Amino acid sequence: MSEPILELKEITKRFSGVEVLHQVSFSLRPGEVHALLGENGAGKSTLVKVMTGVHQPDGGEIHLNGQRVEFNAPHASLQAGIAAIYQELSLFPDLNVAENIFVGRQPTTTGGRLDWRTLYREAEQLLSSLGMHLDLKQKARNLSIAQQQMVEIARALSINARILIMDEPTSSLTLTEVAELFRLVRRLREDGAAIVFISHRLEELYEIADRVTVLRDGTYVETREMAQISRDELIRLMVGRTISNLFPKQETTIGDVALKVENLTLDGVFENVSFELRQGEILGMAGLVGAGRTDVARAIFGVEPPTSGRIEVEGKAASITSPQQAIDLGLALVPEDRQLHGLIPPMNLVANISLPMLASYSRRGWLRAKQERDAAFQAAQQMEVRANNIWQRARELSGGNQQKVVLAKWLSTKPRILILDEPTRGIDVGTKAAIHALMSELAGQGLAILMISSELPEVMGMSDRILVMREGRVTAQFTRGEATQEKIMSAATQTIAAGETR
């Protein structure tokens, strides 16, 4: 067994007091493909960013070739031979392949001019040594995602990177492109490079990875040989949490169908999504980040209308092409990103809360200040928003209180169908419990709630039924009784061909 090339020892990382990595260890050997596995928020990305010097750890040590090192900035780790290829590719779209490979390090002549001949010659050599076939003069924007990845890998190797970190490299590739990528990865492995490979597709990991390290809630779980661990066991290591009774969904009488969605499709984003949501019911939508859940919610709400499919609201066919129409039909959407989509940060609480309902607080376009203020005050009070007063600006509040303001805003529209996208992401435990209690109460009043959540315990604790999405499709549906974390995780990570359970 060869000595590790990179070793992370008990790395701890905190963001504004919250620990996102707790004494995580990770060791990487030359000539291996090492998978990093975990749910959303398990700390994979943060760990990668510690390796690449984007984040500095608050505790623990990094050893490279047995020497202790500290990376203060991304270029420091790059110089040490660690390169990362992220999900969002970072090529310069208007530069060509060769220029992209050597960007920032272009060979120059003695006069300081660009030495184009050397540039193309070296790029050519590099690509052919990797067995890649790319037109050197093609602009990056004309390349497919797979080809762009190739260029990124070539760029990394051109600076003699010995450690390559690939974050979900296969997520937007076709099967043949994946095969091509794996061929390249194996070739690099044979040359002695060490590769950290992040993917949610377990099948792929069995195909390409030698070892796997599992993270859960920011802690290290285990490192195993890939060949000696079963799929079920892997999933258990990933989720292995006990569900406390933190999430009290009270029993409610389930009423009529409030929202019915049939074969909803947005080309290239999600397809044939169908489900029913009843009054008094909480329908959980589980899946990994990027599975298309948020897009389905936005489509239903008219932000980006679907290309085909049918939506029925309370038994009547509805064509919703703008949020205003959705609001008029009794829908409300509490979006995932509060700062970006939920709030107008420089506005005060009153203006924020009244925004979707300004029409009802005004007469012939003139605002009725008192009516608006009273309604906003009542909504804020009901949600127990903590602020100095209702004239405080939204951006001055904490995350949990901002979420309460967004909830207050949408509840003041008196919706009959409420869509919540990651309602408790990134907020404190107390507020979280309050929001869960509120959801339960609202369902009790007959509201139909669609809850998108990446947190399995939340999904399982709150939902009457659970829908699982994977790569733009619904892959499974469970009742409260049937669902287990393992089943949900399995449906969220399996490749489509492996089984369409619907």
Next chain:
Amino acid sequence: MSAQHPPARRNNLLTLVARYREAGIAIFILILAVLVTLRAPAFLTLNNFRDILLNISILSIVALAQTMVIITKGIDLSVGSIIGLVAMMVAFVFKASPEFPVVLSLPLGMLLGATLGAFNGLIISYGRVPPIIATLGTLSIYRGLVFFYSQGTWINSFELPAAFKQLSKGTPLGLPNMVIIAILFALAVYYFLNHTRTGRNIYAVGSNAEAAQMAGIPRQRIIFLVYVLTGLAAGLAAVLWVSRFESAQTNTALGFELQTVAASVVGGVSISGGVGTVPGVLLGALLLGMIDNSLPLLRISPFWQLALQGLLILTAVVVDNLILRRSQRRGRR
């Protein structure tokens, strides 16, 4: 609402400036007034003050409209050309038919201006052309139309009816009509921005277009509207301009758009959108007007006048950025 105290925040100078932006400008104006008066006592006379008000009336009207555009993250560079074109058209109307009712000249100018503004609005909101490019284009087009329309000729004072010339300067209510019109216009904009649904929507679209859209606000219609309103204000300004200066020339209000932007920005309107108040812009216009007025009194060369104006704009923008960066840092916390 529970009485919770927020975490202690440092109340440094920047926070104060951010909170009391208008007061800051007002204090600056007072200091300037005192300094100028010490050197040139002629500054502090009723007559001079009246002069200043007359001079900034037109600027205030257009700057307030420009402010609405800037609040939506846009800019309207064509206002100078709109004034030029509408001024020429209105002047031609009076030249051709001196009996044209003077009172009607105001709605006529506003209608013409609004039409030109609507063209800007269409290109920007529905054609999705960036505002700076779209209005740079119409700046040239509208100015070109002035030449086309007038065949390069001017309309001079003797060609305009006396009653029309008195429209801006007459003082039946004690103050010149023009100043009264500007005050009424400012009040209208103030109520529009603060007490109507549409006004609220303008701020919402400007500070977070995505969130505004999700809340059901028709974003494109709002953007279209602010350009129409700016055209309308420029049309009103054009009528006052011809009446006051008693002529319409091919270069009327040439470069005026920059002054309107200057007044807004100096008055605390943020170029990154969503922020701006009517009192702030009025103070901004007053400050610019005072500098224009006082430097000749102090016998300082006009070169310094421009340089000082530029310096003020830069200061305002830098302060603005510091505030923005600070609030973003807080937002991320």
